[in-house]
Amino acid sequence: MRTPMRLLTAALAGMLAAVGLAAPAQAAPGGTGPYPADYETTIRLFNHTIYRPSTLPAGLTLPIVAWGNGACRADGTWFQNILKEFASHGFLVIASGRPGGTGSTDADMLIDAIDWAIAENTRLGSRYRGRIDTTRVAVMGQSCGGLEAVEASADSRVDTSVFWNSGLLSDRDNYQLARLHAPVAYFTGGPDDIAYPNAVDDYGRLPAGLPAFLGHLPVGHYGTFSEPNGGEYGRVGSAWLKWQLKGDQTARALFVGSPCGLCSGTRWTVTSKNLG
Secondary structure (H helix, E strand, C coil): CCCCHHHHHHHHHHHHHHCCCCCCCCCCCECCCCCCEEEECCHHHCCEEEEEECCCCCCCCEEEEEEECHHHECECCCCHHHHHHHHHCCCEEEEECECCCCCECCCHHHHHHHHHHHHHCCCCCCCCCCCEEEEEEEEEEECHHHHHHHHHCCCCCCCEEEEECCCCCCHHHHHHHHHCCCCEEEEECCCCCCCHHHHHHHHHCCCCCCCEEEEECCCCCCCCCCCHHHHHHHHHHHHHHHHHHHCCHHHHCCCCCCCCCCCCCCCCEEEEECCC
16 A cells, blocks of 8 residues: 555655754765765756765766655755765756755756756856766655656656655556666665555566666665765665766675675665666
């Protein structure tokens, strides 16, 4: 039985507020990767928050990661710990919503983020001109934002999708799973995660042959997002992006192999299919 949206949204809003994911008064570079990252805004993508290496490294092009917030909340800094972590590994991460913003988001905002990044790569005067790898695109989202990511993943430009503590809320929406065409990963907080049964159900309904990974860490619906650098979610999410968008074979070993890095000696319970 799938969990209703109102319960998912209410649970996430309360839990994340309790663990202190509100934006600080001033941001500072962060992340464990080689490129300390921070966020910025631009009038050209007014309703989003952009995470990038604080200093754009010479010769490095940044794959695109579009992020949907839990509770479909339009606050682009609500998940800044993990988003800085991703960006510090050499990604351009674009979250729906302005810093500290209010209101709601939708799946179109993820597509807007991708469109903006691709346009900035060629725009005269853009600091990102020639600095974005527009051929490598990921969409991610947490809880309600994960539902947005499922919808946005139908876009042919998407190369991988990650759904955090999320799964479709009704069997009437299962047609969206048939539109997934690139490798996907589901990460949940284990059986105590309100979205756990939804994610497991979705994983079992994915299109035949689609590469997919399903990982459960017993941390509940709010995950490790409030921990420095996004905690274990930040480590594993960064590895998935590095493998899928940069071909990093060390990162790949977390997910495939005999055994894979997450398959034994960790708190994770994992399964996968069709991963090369």
